[in-house]
Structures are given as structure tokens and as C-alpha cells.
Amino acid sequence: MARLRLRFRSIQTHMALAFTFLILMTILAMSVASYYLTKEAVKSNVQVYTAELVNQVNNNIRAYVNGMKDMAELAAGSYVVQNFLSIRQFADAVEESDYRELVSDFLGSMMVSRTDISSVSIFGYNGQFVSGRKDLELNPNIDPTTLDWYQKAREAAGRHVISPPHVQPVFKDRYPWVVSLSLELAGRDGEKLGILLIDLNFSVLNDMLRDIHLGPRGYLFIVDSAGNIVYHPQQQLIYSNLKTELIDRVLETENGIFTGEQDGGRRMYIVKDSGFGWKIVGVAYENELVGNQRQLQLSVFLLGIVCIVIAVALSLLLSRRIIQPIKRLQMSMQEVEKGNFDIHVPVSGTFETSKLAHAFNIMVSKIRELMWQIVQDQEQKRKSELNALQAQINPHFLYNTLDSIIWMAECNRTREVIQMTSALAKLFRASISKGEELVPVETEIVHIENYLKIQKMRYKNKLDYQIDVDDSLKHYQTIKVILQPIVENAIYHGIKKKKGPGLITITAREEGKDLILRVSDNGIGMDRDTLRALLEPAPPGREGRGVGVRNVHERLQLYFGKSYGLSFESTPGEGTTAYIRFPKIPSAMGGESA
Amino acid sequence: MMAKMKWLAAASVILVAAALGLTDWFHRMTFPRPARVDVIIKTNSNTDAMEFWQVLVDGVHVAAEEFRVDVRVSGPRTEADVDVQIAMVEDAIESRPDAIVLAATDFDRLVPVAQKIVDRGIKLIILDSGINADIAHSTVQTDNVAAGNKAGRVMQEYLQGPAKIAIISFVKNAASHLDREKGVREVLEGDPRVVQLDTYSVDGSEQNAYAKVMEILRNDPGVTGVIGLNEGTTVGAGRAIRELGLKDRVTLVGFDNSLEEIKFLEEGVLKATVIQRPFSMGYLSIKTAAEVISGKKVPRTIDTGSLVITRKNMYEEENQKLLFPFVNS
Numbered sequence: 001m002a003r004l005r006l007r008f009r010s011i012q013t014h015m016a017l018a019f020t021f022l023i024l025m026t027i028l029a030m031s032v033a034s035y036y037l038t039k040e041a042v043k044s045n046v047q048v049y050t051a052e053l054v055n056q057v058n059n060n061i062r063a064y065v066n067g068m069k070d071m072a073e074l075a076a077g078s079y080v081v082q083n084f085l086s087i088r089q090f091a092d093a094v095e096e097s098d099y100r101e102l103v104s105d106f107l108g109s110m111m112v113s114r115t116d117i118s119s120v121s122i123f124g125y126n127g128q129f130v131s132g133r134k135d136l137e138l139n140p141n142i143d144p145t146t147l148d149w150y151q152k153a154r155e156a157a158g159r160h161v162i163s164p165p166h167v168q169p170v171f172k173d174r175y176p177w178v179v180s181l182s183l184e185l186a187g188r189d190g191e192k193l194g195i196l197l198i199d200l201n202f203s204v205l206n207d208m209l210r211d212i213h214l215g216p217r218g219y220l221f222i223v224d225s226a227g228n229i230v231y232h233p234q235q236q237l238i239y240s241n242l243k244t245e246l247i248d249r250v251l252e253t254e255n256g257i258f259t260g261e262q263d264g265g266r267r268m269y270i271v272k273d274s275g276f277g278w279k280i281v282g283v284a285y286e287n288e289l290v291g292n293q294r295q296l297q298l299s300v301f302l303l304g305i306v307c308i309v310i311a312v313a314l315s316l317l318l319s320r321r322i323i324q325p326i327k328r329l330q331m332s333m334q335e336v337e338k339g340n341f342d343i344h345v346p347v348s349g350t351f352e353t354s355k356l357a358h359a360f361n362i363m364v365s366k367i368r369e370l371m372w373q374i375v376q377d378q379e380q381k382r383k384s385e386l387n388a389l390q391a392q393i394n395p396h397f398l399y400n401t402l403d404s405i406i407w408m409a410e411c412n413r414t415r416e417v418i419q420m421t422s423a424l425a426k427l428f429r430a431s432i433s434k435g436e437e438l439v440p441v442e443t444e445i446v447h448i449e450n451y452l453k454i455q456k457m458r459y460k461n462k463l464d465y466q467i468d469v470d471d472s473l474k475h476y477q478t479i480k481v482i483l484q485p486i487v488e489n490a491i492y493h494g495i496k497k498k499k500g501p502g503l504i505t506i507t508a509r510e511e512g513k514d515l516i517l518r519v520s521d522n523g524i525g526m527d528r529d530t531l532r533a534l535l536e537p538a539p540p541g542r543e544g545r546g547v548g549v550r551n552v553h554e555r556l557q558l559y560f561g562k563s564y565g566l567s568f569e570s571t572p573g574e575g576t577t578a579y580i581r582f583p584k585i586p587s588a589m590g591g592e593s594a
Numbered sequence: 595m596m597a598k599m600k601w602l603a604a605a606s607v608i609l610v611a612a613a614l615g616l617t618d619w620f621h622r623m624t625f626p627r628p629a630r631v632d633v634i635i636k637t638n639s640n641t642d643a644m645e646f647w648q649v650l651v652d653g654v655h656v657a658a659e660e661f662r663v664d665v666r667v668s669g670p671r672t673e674a675d676v677d678v679q680i681a682m683v684e685d686a687i688e689s690r691p692d693a694i695v696l697a698a699t700d701f702d703r704l705v706p707v708a709q710k711i712v713d714r715g716i717k718l719i720i721l722d723s724g725i726n727a728d729i730a731h732s733t734v735q736t737d738n739v740a741a742g743n744k745a746g747r748v749m750q751e752y753l754q755g756p757a758k759i760a761i762i763s764f765v766k767n768a769a770s771h772l773d774r775e776k777g778v779r780e781v782l783e784g785d786p787r788v789v790q791l792d793t794y795s796v797d798g799s800e801q802n803a804y805a806k807v808m809e810i811l812r813n814d815p816g817v818t819g820v821i822g823l824n825e826g827t828t829v830g831a832g833r834a835i836r837e838l839g840l841k842d843r844v845t846l847v848g849f850d851n852s853l854e855e856i857k858f859l860e861e862g863v864l865k866a867t868v869i870q871r872p873f874s875m876g877y878l879s880i881k882t883a884a885e886v887i888s889g890k891k892v893p894r895t896i897d898t899g900s901l902v903i904t905r906k907n908m909y910e911e912e913n914q915k916l917l918f919p920f921v922n923s
Contacts, residue, residue: 141860141862166914167914167917167918175918236656236871237877240871240874240898242874242878
């Protein structure tokens with residue numbers, strides 16, 4: 001759980017999520033926009049196309065109807081026809097038959113090369129019937145005067161009437177579907193002569209309209225001005241009430257487009273007035289307008305999915321690339337946390353992270369250096385202290401002193417034995433501290449005084465000494481056993497080799513914040529090289545002269561810093577002066593201590 | 595690092611798989627396989643002038659286009675070929691369509707094979723003529739009893755005094771004819787003017803019908819009404835009446851419409867004919883089949899209706915379309 005939550009709080013997850021979300025939104029918006037834009041574009045294209053198609057159909061139908069009208073005009077204006085119809089009584093049957101032949105030929109000539117016209121016939125009020133097709137006979141069971149087109153033409157009195165498609169039962173044994181144009185014929189004098197009937201094969205229109213598809217299910221239909229359906233590809237469904245059309249709205253619409261909700265979904269109606277009472281209506285299902293709407297959806301959808309997959313992979317990769325160096329850095333830091341400083345982070349990745357890695361590397365190396373320094377210092381200190389300890393209990397000094405004591409005891413010089421033993425005791429008491437590193441200068445003075453006391457008893461007149469330290473300086477702190485190695489050096493290498501008595505003087509003075517102890521002798525002195533070699537680290541394996549002195553110098557520097565320690569002045573033949581410099585550190589106790 | 599890579603790889607594989615699955619689903623939603631419907635009608639002879647079935651098949655094709663169904667129409671040469679039709683149904687079952695639309699030639703003998711259709715999990719829609727078992731998902735037909743009632747009532751209008759009436763049945767055991775006869779009898783049996791009401795079967799032949807009616811009319815001048823239960827019997831009876839010149843004495847009421855029947859109507863030989871709506875029948879049978887296949891609830895029976903056509907109303911606009919249909923071949 002916690003790991004999971006941690007994962008969710010990582011920069012990588014945040015970045016990946018943010019990227020993914022952003023890209024997802026963009027793709028979604030783009031997809032939806034492009035889908036709708038495309039859809040609209042296709043839709044308006046289809047609208048234009050459909051409107052043009054409807055126009056075309058309208059023009060075709062008008063061409064047919066106009067052809068019929070022209071024929072009607074021609075027949076109506078014909079003398080032959082007018083004469084034939086105005087004759088009440090023919091002279092004989094031959095004359096009548098000749099006349100009929102003439103009129104029939106005239107009507108037949110109009111039909112030549114017009115396959116769309118099924119018949120042209122005249123029904124005279126005088127009882128005459130003539131057809132352009134000689135094979136046509138009247139249906140004995142049907143009275144033409146009862147038929148719709150006949151009655152309408154009479155009512156229209158000279159204007160032509162166009163019927164809706166209907167079955168023409170007036171001819172024997174024939175029941176063709178036709179569109180009829182009927183016209184009442186009149187003579188020059190205005191006498192009404194009969195009815196002209198021109199039948200147009202409806203199959204011509206039917207074939208033309210049936211094959212027109214507006215999309216997979218769209219179609220064309222025609223209504224007349226009364227709202228009767230003239231043609232509909234699914235007329236049977238209309239009559240069975242299995243399908244309805246928005247006839248009322250079609251009638252309201254002059255020319256134009258509207259959409260309506262019907263049983264099959266939203267449909268678009270494109271209405272065009274033909275000019276002779278019919279309206280051509282194109283119907284297209286809105287969801288099919290974009291013919292390959294589903295395909296469009298599919299391709300947009302697929303494209304979206306592909307984009308999203310790529311986007312997610314990309315965002316993961318990208319965030320990984322950014323985060324990886326940071327993670328590496330973090331891992332290195334963990335190592336450092338565990339204490340491994342021997343680490344170097346490769347400086348790579350983005351500018352910021354490489355900077356970070358670089359800084360981190362510098363920091364780690366600095367820490368490593370300092371650590372090394374501390375380890376070194378500690379080691380040095382330990383070594384120096386050991387040396388100091390050794391210096392305190394220089395065995396030779398102890399043997400010699402004890403030899404002297406024995407010798408004095410054998411000679412019964414009891415007073416001197418007591419003096420020497422007591423000095424030895426005091427010397428040791430002063431050097432044995434209670435574990436603390438710093439002691440008051442006073443203790444150091446007591447220590448050196450007793451040491452000198454012992455040495456004086458051994459060397460008698462050969463050695464003399466003077467200690468002149470102001471009491472006001474005695475409470476300052478110093479490290480222990482710093483005077484003895486120097487004094488020892490002065491005795492063994494300065495005074496002992498000199499002829500005649502030697503003098504060792506110990507003084508102290510303040511200099512600013514520092515305290516300086518001065519140890520001078522009047523021994524043989526040292527030349528420059530010896531003097532310089534005194535404070536330089538001895539080559540390994542050659543522990544010789546000056547070990548104690550150097551130890552004092554190093555300890556001072558370790559405790560108080562490089563600006564403190566020993567310095568010497570010497571003139572060969574005249575003597576040597578050693579200066580011990582250390583900072584004034586007032587005693588914690590305040591005053592003198594025992 | 596390796597684990598991370600693996601995780602990433604697994605994630606992308608899952609993502610791609612999901613995308614593919616979704617695409618497949620979407621594809622199937624978008625372009626569903628059209629349902630397959632076998633339509634087995636009573637007669638599928640092109641030479642035969644059975645306009646009824648041509649118009650019905652026309653309705654089938656219009657519906658097939660509209661509801662995106664693959665249809666295959668078959669049928670025996672004549673309505674009497676019951677065995678042929680049974681074999682056709684067997685064949686259809688083997689081809690495993692989604693639905694079978696069946697116009698049964700025999701009320702009883704098609705039952706076992708119809709049961710087999712249902713047992714095989716194929717949807718069964720009964721069209722026009724039913725079977726003696728209530729196993730179909732839906733039945734699309736003219737309410738033939740009601741149609742028979744209509745024919746009976748028209749006959750009543752022409753009855754004058756005591757009348758003998760002959761009912762001519764095309765085949766013995768077709769459900770549609772049985773129902774029509776029942777409908778006719780429901781009306782006429784209750785009429786006191788009807789003194790005799792006999793049914794004659796003519797074994798699926800117009801010629802037989804003609805001969806039978808000739809025989810009846812010659813033998814018994816008291817027969818003043820003939821009811822033909824389908825196109826064949828009506829035309830046969832019409833020819834007999836015209837030949838005998840008995841159109842004023844004998845009232846002929848028929849079923850269905852053909853060019854011959856139209857002429858008889860115009861002549862006055864045929865007083866009225868009860869017509870069905872074959873286009874609607876064909877259309878609705880496919881629509882219903884499509885709905886059953888897609889799991890929609892459909893009515894158990896769908897009545898496509900019938901109407902009485904007389905000489906007077908035959909050229910009315912709506913009736914014209916039914917009487918003189920365009921057959922889109």
C-alpha cells in the first residue's frame with residue numbers, strides 16, 4: 001500500500017499522468033472536431049448532390065410532360081382532326097373510313113420515335129373513337145365518359161389536364177399504368193368536339209425514379225397538389241400504413257429542404273416544385289447522409305486509439321528519461337547515507353540534473369577529504385600522546401636517578417637521598433594528571449623545577465638553573481610535559497658537552513593573545529642545519545636526537561594550530577634559546593591549582 | 595531497470611490487445627453480418643401467372659433491403675407439391691439460416707419438418723398459410739376467417755330467395771383455404787335463405803375447377819351462388835359461368851386478383867373478389883423475422899388485412915395499386 005502510494009507520488013508518475021491526460025484530451029478534442037467537421041462537410045455535399053438530383057429528375061419529368069403538351073397542341077390545332085370531329089354525318093362508310101385512316105395516321109405520326117407514349121387517341125362527342133395505334137380497341141365493359149381523365153378534361157374546357165399515374169382500362173385487354181394528358185378539343189368556331197387523350201407509359205417514370213437512391217435507403221417520391229402520392233417506390237407500404245410521409249409539410253414547402261422525425265428515424269426532405277402541379281421530393285435518411293459514417297467513426301476511433309497508445313508510451317519514455325538521472329543521483333545519495341563516500345555520479349542527462357550531479361560529486365569529495373584529515377589528525381594525536389607518555393617516564397632518567405639515590409644512600413647522604421626522592425615524587429605527581437589533557441602552567445613549572453632539582457643533584461656544579469615565571473601567568477592552561485623534553489635537550493646536547501658550568505633559564509611572557517615560555521641555555525649551541533633539522537619530521541626508523549622536542553612541537557600544533565609550537569635561536573658556542581608559543585587559555589577553575 | 599522494462603512491455607502489450615479487441619467489437623457493431631433468412635413459399639413458378647406470390651416476393655425483397663437481411667426465396671412449382679416443399683425445408687435447415695419464413699402447402703404434413711426447424715434453434719415465421727402446430731415465433735397472414743366472412747357477407751347482399759351455394763376449394767388441406775371456408779360458412783350457415791352449402795375440392799387445378807362448376811351449374815339450376823376460395827377456383831368458375839351465360843343468375847364471389855378476375859369483374863361475371871395484401875405480407879414477414887433474430891418481442895400473429903373489390907371500386911386509386919401491382923423483377 002505504502003509503496004503504491006509512494007509510486008503515485010513520484011515525479012515520473014505525475015509527469016506520465018499529466019502528459020497522458022494532456023495528450024488524451026487533445027486527441028479527443030481533435031477527433032471529435034474532425035469527425036463533426038468531416039460529417040458536416042459530407043452532409044452538405046450530399047445535400048447539394050441530392051438537390052441537383054431532384055432538379056435533374058424534375059427536368060426529365062418536365063421534358064416528358066412538355067412533350068405531351070406539344071403533341072396536344074399540335075393535335076388540337078389540326079384541321080383534319082377538327083373537321084373529322086365536326087362532321088355529324090358521313091356520306092358513306094368509305095368516306096368515314098378514309099377520314100378515320102387520315103386522322104389515325106396523323107396521330108400515329110406524332111407517336112413515331114416516342115417510345116414513352118403508349119397511345120394518342122381521340123374520343124369525339126359525336127361518338128367517334130380514333131387512336132394513333134390501329135391495334136387498340138375499346139374495352140366494351142368500360143364507358144370512357146365515366147373515367148376521371150375524361151370528366152376532368154371536360155371541366156377544364158380547353159386547358160390540358162395531367163392525371164396522376166393510374167391504370168388505363170379503356171382499351172380492350174390492356175391495363176397499362178399511364179400518366180394521362182387529356183384535353184377538350186374545340187373547333188374554330190368554339191364548338192366543343194371531343195376529348196384528346198395522350199397516355200405516357202408510367203413505367204418510363206417508374207424505371208427512372210426507382211433506380212434513384214439517395215444513400216442506401218433514400219429515395220424520391222412525387223405528390224400532386226392535393227397531397228396524393230403520384231409515385232412512391234414503396235407505395236404498397238404507404239397504402240398499408242406501414243410507412244408514412246410528411247405530406248403536409250411537403251405541401252407547405254414551395255422549394256427547399258426540411259428535416260423531420262418519422263418512423264425510420266430523422267429524414268431530410270428536399271422538395272422541388274415541378275411547375276405543373278407535382279412536387280418532386282427527395283428523401284434521405286439523415287444517419288445515412290454520410291454514406292460511410294460508420295467507417296468514418298471507425299477510422300477516427302482507430303486513429304485515436306493508435307495515437308493514445310503512442311502517446312502513453314511516449315510520455316512514459318519521456319518522463320523516464322527525465323527522471324532516470326535524478327533517480328541515479330538519489331540512489332548515490334542513499335549510498336552516501338550508508339557511509340560509502342567512494343562514489344562518483346556520472347554527470348549526464350539534462351543540463352539541470354548534470355549540474356546537480358556535478359555539485360554532488362564535489363560535495364562528496366570534499367567530505368571525503370575532511371574525513372581523511374580527521375582520521376589523520378586523530379592518529380597523530382594518539383601517537384603524540386603515546387610519545388608524551390614515554391617522555392614522562394624516560395626510563396634512562398629513572399635508572400640514573402635511582403642509581404644516584406642508591407649511591408647517595410650507600411654514602412649515607414641521607415639528606416640528599418630525601419631531597420632527591422622527594423623531588424622525584426613531586427615530578428611524578430606533577431606529570432600524572434587526572435586524565436585531562438590541559439594543565440595549568442603552574443603544574444608544568446613545578447614539574448620542571450623538580451626535574452631540574454634532580455638533575456642538579458646529579459650534575460652538581462656543572463648545572464645551574466633559574467626559573468622566573470610571573471605568578472599572574474601561572475593559571476593559564478597548557479598541555480603537559482612540554483618543558484621537560486626541551487630542558488632535557490638543553491642539558492644533554494648543550495650543557496653536558498660544554499666545559500664548565502652551564503645555566504638554564506626559564507622565563508615566560510605574554511605577547512598579545514599568546515603566552516610564550518622561553519628556555520635558554522649557555523651550552524655549546526647549534527649550527528643552522530642542526531637547528532633546522534630539529535623540528536623537521538625524522539626520517540622513519542631513525543629515532544634519534546630531538547624526538548622529544550619534535551613531539552612537543554607537533555602536540556602544540558595539533559592542539560592549538562599551525563601558528564603555535566616551538567622555535568629556536570642558537571649561536572654555536574654561546575647557547576640555545578627555545579620559545580614555546582601557545583594561546584592564553586584561562587584555567588577553568590579560575591585561579592591557581594595545586 | 596529490467597523489471598521496469600518488462601512492466602512497460604507488458605503494459606503496451608495489454609494496451610495494444612485492448613485496442614485490437616475494442617476495434618474488433620466496434621467493427622462488429624458497425625458492420626454486423628446480415629442475417630440470413632430462407633423464404634419458402636407455396637409456389638415459385640415464374641411461368642405461372644401467380645401474381646400473388648410475385649407481389650409477395652417483391653415485398654420480401656423491399657423489406658430485405660430495408661432491414662439488411664440476406665434472403666433466399668424458393669418454393670415448389672405448384673402448390674400441390676407438398677413433398678417437394680418438405681424437401682426444400684430440409685435443405686434450408688441444413689444451410690443453417692437465422693430464420694425460415696414458411697408458407698405451408700399442407701396444414702398437417704409440414705408439421706414435423708417445422709418442428710425440426712424450431713428444434714435446430716432456427717427462428718420460424720409462418721407466412722400466409724399456417725400449420726397444425728403452434729410452434730412458430732410469429733405468423734404473418736391474412737386473417738382468412740375474416741376474409742371468408744367478408745366473402746360471405748357480399749354473397750348475402752346478392753341473395754334473393756332460397757339459394758344453393760357451392761364453395762370451390764383449390765386444395766384439400768391448406769390452412770388458408772380451410773379458414774376461408776370456415777369464415778364463409780360462419781356467415782352463410784346462419785342465413786335462412788341458404789338452403790344448401792356444399793364444398794367441392796378440385797385438387798389444385800383451374801381446369802378442374804372450371805369442369806366442376808360447369809357440372810354443378812348444369813346439373814342444378816337451383817345453384818345461384820359460387821364462392822371460389824382462391825384465384826384458380828375463381829377463374830375456373832368465372833369461365834364456366836361466362837360460357838354458360840349465367841352471369842345474371844349466378845353470383846360469383848372470389849378471392850385474390852388476377853388479370854382474368856379483373857376482366858370478369860368488368861364483365862360482371864365476378865361480383866366481388868376479396869383481396870389480400872401480398873406485398874405487406876412479404877414485407878412484414880421479413881421485418882418480423884429480422885426483429886425475432888435481433889431478439890425483439892413480436893406479436894404472435896400479424897394480420898395484414900383483406901378488402902372487398904367490386905366493379906364499382908376497382909379503379910379507385912388505392913385499389914388500383916393492389917389490383918394492378920408493379921412487379922419489380
